[in-house]
Amino acid sequence: MTYSPKASSAFNDTWNRSTFISPQSGMCSFCTEECSGTCEIALAAVLGMKAVYPTNTGANQVASEKDYPIDFSHFNINGRVFGATGANPTFEEANIYNVKLERVFGKYNEVKMTMPVILPALIKMNWEDYFAGAAMAGVCCVIGEDAKNKDPELIMENGKVVNFPMLGKILDSFRNYYRGYGQIILQCNVEDDMNGVPEYAIKVHKADAIELKFGQSAKGTQPVVRLKNREEALKKQAAGSLVYPDPSGPGMEEAHKEGVCPNFYYYSRLPFWDEEYLVPRIAELREMGAKNIYLKMAGYDPQDLEKVLRIGSKAEVDMITFDGAGGGSGYSPTKMMNEWGLPPVVMEEAICRIVDKMKEEGCWIPAITITGGFASEDQVFKSLAYGEGKVTAVGICRAAMTASMMGKNIGEQIKKGEVPKNFKKYGDTVEEIFGDLADLRALYGKKANEFSTGAIGVFSYLRKIAFGVQHFAALNRKFDIAYLDRKDLIPLTRDAKDLIQGKWFE
Template identity: 60%
Template sequence: MSLNPGIASSFNETKTRSHTLSPQSGMCSFCTADCPGTCEIGLSAVLGAQSVYPTTTGNNQIASEKDYPLDYSHFNINGRVFGAQGVPAGTDQAAIFNVRLERTLGRRHPVKIALPVILPALLKMNWQDYFAGAAMAGVCCVIGEGSPSKDPALQMRNGKIAEFPYLNEIMDAFRRYYRGYGQIVPQANFEEDGQGLPEYAVSRCGAEAIEFKFGQSAKGTQPVTRLKDYDAALKKKATGALVHPDPEDPAVRAAAERGEAPNFYAYGRLPMWDEEYLVTRIGMLRDMGLKNVYFKMAGFDPVDIERVLRIAASAEVDVVTFDGAGGGSGYSPCKMMNEWGLPTVPLESTVCGIARRLRREGLELPSMVITGGFATEDQVFKALALGAPGFQAVGLCRAAMAAANSAKKVGELIEAGNIPTYLQKYGDSKETLFADLPDLRHLYGKEAESFPAGAIGVFSYLNRIAMGLRHFAALNRKFDVSLLGPDDLIPLTPEAAKLLAGR
C-alpha cells in the first residue's frame, strides 16, 4: 500500500482529474493531453519554482497530508481497577479532580505550568488570543521566528536590531494575563540571533527566556521568497539578507538594464551553530539577565538529536522541544511538510533511547517537550506515557490556534446577534455560551467577563484537555501525571508493540 498522498493538495487547491491514481507517482493513471492541468504538475507548469511552497498561505493553517504508518492511534490507553498512586487509596481522595497536572520545566530558574502542555512557536493569524489564552491556562508559549519582519517600525543599525517596538506588544499579550504559571518565549533563528534579537528581547523588553531554533517538523530549511523585481532585490540585499542571484553582480546588473533579469529570491540562513558558540552565547545572555533557555529541534538525523541534547546538557538548557513530522506551517515547502523527518511517535521513541544512554553517562538533561500533530487529550496522554519520564509536556500548536480563531469568530457572531444554529441550544450570550467563563472569573475576578472571546476559547480548549487527562490518569489509578509510563499503553499493531517493547 502506498503512503503517497498524491499530487493533489489543499496546499495549492489542486486536484487530480481521475480517482484512479498511479500509486508510486501519485499521478492520474490515465493522463490526457486535453487536461488543463489542475494537479500539482499542471500548477508547476505555470508557476514553476513558486509551486514548491503553498499558495494558500496567509490567514490559513496548513499541515501535512501524509498518512504515516505509525501514530498514537496505534495505541489504546490501559486501565486499572485496584489501588491508587499519588493519593491515598480512598474513595474521597482518589477522585478525578485530585489528579495533579502541574509540572515544572527547567533547571536554574524552574517554570511552573498548570498542565503538561505548551503552545509552540507561532506568530500568524490570531496570535493575540493564542498568547493571552496560554497565560490564562497557565502554560508556556513561544513567539515564532520572523517576528522582526512583522514590525513596520523596525530599525536596523549595522545589521543589528536597534528598535523593535512590536516585540513588547506581542509579549504584553501574555504578560497582561500572567498568573504565576507559564512563560512567553521569543524565538530566534540563526539569522535573528546574528541580528541581536536575544539581546534586544532581554534588555529592552524584559524577556526572561529565549528559544534557539534548529528546525521544526515542517521546515528543516529556512524559507525562500520570490522578490518582485531587480529593485526589490537590491533593497532586500541592503537589509543584510541573502539574495540569489546577487543583484550587485555586474553581469546580473547588466542583464537587468537590458530587461533580461532572472527571478530573484531572498532566503534565510541555515543554522551553523556549534557547541562552543552556543555555550558562550548562552552564558553571555545569562550575564545580561536571561533566566531560561529553550531549544527547538525537529526530527533530524539521530546523530544530530544526540548532539543537540549534549549541547543542552553542557549549556544547562532548560527545555528542548522536539517537533515531529508531519508538521504544519504555511511557510514551508509543500513536500517538506509531507516527506521529511522522523514522524512524532518514532521521534519520541528515538529521543527517549538517546536520553537513557546519556543519563547513564551521567549527563543532566533538560526538560523535554514533544509536539507534532496533537489535538485531543487522548493523544496528549499517550505521548506523556510513551515519553515518560523524559518528556514533561506536549505541544499543542495548530489546535490551540484553531480554538483562538473559532472562539473569536463566535464572539463576533454573538455581538452581531447571529449565533450559529448548532450553538443556540447552549446559550444566547457570551456569558451563557462560554461555559468555562466562571473558572476565569474565579481566577481573575469579574474583569474576566471582558476578556477577548478568542483568548477565552484557548483557555476553554486547554481546560477540556486538562479534564480529559484527569479522566485517563484516574482510569489508570495514577493521580499525578508524573507517574504515567509506557505501561499505561496497549499496542494495537505489531509495529506499535515492537516500539513499546523497546521502551
C-alpha cells in the same frame, strides 16, 4: 499501499480529475491531453520553482497531508480497577479532580505550568489571543522566529535591531494575564541571533526567555521567498540578507536595463551552530538577564538529536522542544511537510533512548517537549506515558491557534446576535455559551467578562485537554501524571509492538 498524498493538495487548491489514481506517482491513472490543468503537476508547469511551497499561505495554517504508517493511534490506553498510585485509595482522594497535572522545570529559574502542555512558536493569524489564552490557562507559549519582520516600525543599524516596538505588544499579550504559571518565550533563528534580537529583547523589553532554533522545525530548511524585482533584491542584500542570484553581480545591471533579469530569491541562513558557539552564547544571554533558555529541534537524524541533547545538557538549558513529522503552521515546502523527518512517536522513542544513556552518564537532562500534530487529550496522554517521565510537556500548536480563531469568530457572531445554529441550544450570549467563562471569572474577577473570546477559546480548549488527561490517568488509577509509563499503553499493531519493545531502530 501508499502513504503519500495524491498529486493534489489543499495547500494549493489542486485536485485529481479522475477517481482512479496511480498509487506510486499520485497521478490520475488516465491523464488526458484536453485537461485544463487541476493537479500539482499542472501547477508546477505554470509556477515552476514557486510550486515547491504552498500557495495558500498568509492567513492560513498548513500541515502534513501524509497518512503515516505509525503514530500514537496505533496504541490504545490501558485501564485498571484496583489500587491507587499518587493518592490514598479513598473515594474522596482518588478521583478525577485530584489527578495532579502541574509541571515544574528549570535549571536556575523555576517555571511552573498548570498542565503538561506548551503552545509552540507562532507569530501569525490571531497571535494576540493565542498568547493571552496561554497565560490564562497557565502554560508556556513561544513567539515565532523572524517576528521582527512583522513590525512596520522595525529599524536596523549596521545589521542590528535598534527599534522593534511590536515586541513589547507581543510580550504584553501574555504578561497582561500572567498569573504565576507559564512563560512567554521569544524564538530566535540564526538570522535573529546575528541581528541582535536576543540582546534587544532582553535589554529593552525585559524578555525572560529565549529559544534558539535549529533548522526550521517542521520544514527542516529555511524558507525561500521570491522577491518582486531587482530593486527589492538589492535592498534585501544591502540589509545583509542572502539573495540568489546576486543582484549586484556581473551583467545584472545591463540585464535589468534590457528587461531580462531572472527571478531573485531571499534565503535565510542555515544555523551552523555548534557546542563551541552555543555554550558561551547561552551563558552570555543569561548574564544579560535571560532567566530561561530553550532550544527547538525537529525530527532530524538520531545522531543530531543526541548532539542537540548533549549541547543542551552542557549549556544547562531549561527545555528542548522536539518537533516531529509531519507538520508546519507556516511557509514550509509542501513535500518537506509530507515526506521529511521522524514521526513524533518514533522520534520520541529515539529521544528516550538517548536520555536513558545520558542519565547513566550523570548528565544534566533538560525538560523535554514533544510536538507534531497533537490536538486531543488521548494523544497528549499517550506521549506522556510513552515518555515514562522523560517528557515534561506536549506541544499543541495548530489546534490551539484554531481554538483562538474559532473562539474569536464565534464570539463575534454571538455579539452580533447571529448565534451559530449548533450553539443555539446553549444560549444566546457569550456568558451562556462559553462554558468555562465562569472559571475565568473565578481566577480574574468580573473583568474576565471583557476578555477576548479568542483567548477564552484557547483557555477553554486547553482546559478540555487537561480534563481529558485527568480522566485517562484516573482510568489507570494514577493520580499524578508523573507516574505514567508505557504499561499504560496497549500496542495495536506489529509496528507499534516493535517500537515499544525497542526493536524499531535495530
